[in-house]
Amino acid sequence: MRVRPHLGESTENYIRRLARANHLRPSALHAIACGPPNWVGKPRLERLAVLTSRPADHLNEALTDAVAPRRRITVTGQYQRLPRGTYLLYRAIQKDAEAGLSLRHLTERHGVSRHIVRAALTALLPPARQRPNRHRKTPVTASVRHLITPMIRQNVSSKDIWKTLMDDHGISISFSTLNAYVRNQRTGYRGPTPPTC
Template sequence: MPTRRAQAQSLSPLPLRVRPHLGESTENYIRRLARANHLRPSTLHSVACGPPNWTGKPRLERLAVLTGRPAGHLERALIDGLVPRRRTTVTGRYANPPEGTYLLYRAIRRDAERGLSLRRLAERHGVSRCVVRRALTASLPLARQRTGPSRTAPVIDSVRHLVDPMISSGMRVADIWRALMDDHEVSISVTTLHAYIRSRRTGPSRTASVIDSVRHLVDPMISSGMSVRGIQSALRDDHEVSISVTTLHTYIRSQRTNSCPR
């Protein structure tokens, strides 16, 4: 099996080289690099990841070959060069900066991810460019823990209006991932998409929605004492409705439970 170094050596630099901005995220840099070379961002992302996980975290050594820049330069310029997908989890011990410095560094990093230059960042926050460079390269402790209720699925919630129609149209997870990255400039992990689609398919609302559409047909059949197989056959033959025996069993069991006196 070829090593990572051998796999990286099999790549070739892209025709147009794009300089990374200090404090830029890896995903945004790959997106700019892809647009400059007339490539789809999802395609370049997969090439930068390499086997076996083509949709995972881009590898700096592969990205260095594609861009023609040393991996050390990319590591210093990209704010998440050593951490996947803008996660801020960093191991190790820190000498915690003062509260004011911590908040300043965080604010500078947020503005840097929007593409502001060093000069603009320095002017915006009223500091020197040396302070801006220090803010973009320093190892900060973890973000403060939220005291309010935790969010259930913040990433999916922000793109649910994009993902749901794609799921309804029968698109595969890989195709949804590519469409989000190429057409909507949204980076989301395939694992998160898999978990969301699985929850939609196995959630209780799916069975309820199927039954709701034929409830007016099923309830009289249950009241008349028809068997589950008989109900299934009547729906298929007389009403051209296909429904599984398991779904019918679940519905009838719930009806009996709800009708029992407490």
């Protein structure tokens, strides 16, 4: 069954919708989209195009993270310069689109036309400024630790944990990050301790 990607949707979310529409496990479809040798990682656009019967350039235009450098810099290496109000609106639209809102919902939520939403979703914006944090960043696995820990205790493999997160909980996490976390938990490694003053 063919599933149309939503403008501004993430690749992982699109793969989950496509898998469910075709009664497949998202992890299995994700593996096919990645291909050998590891069958995990970032799905390859050309493989996804074959699976969906859609041109790769259409997928690239719709999916926010189909190609890694997208939305980072322009051909000339410069970010788009926008007035502050426009920048904040575009950033909010992009954030909502990544959460899975459709084009119609984006226009309604932000009270703007489809033309403005499309402009926001294709804008090349600099990354949002982050406030400096003197403490270490929260690990990516922190929000899913309650799901991962019981599986580690049951000696489930990293790959099977990754599949369970994707298939049963709709959670996409980097396999290499997950694998490192599982390995560290099993060996008792806790990471470097911050220096004391």
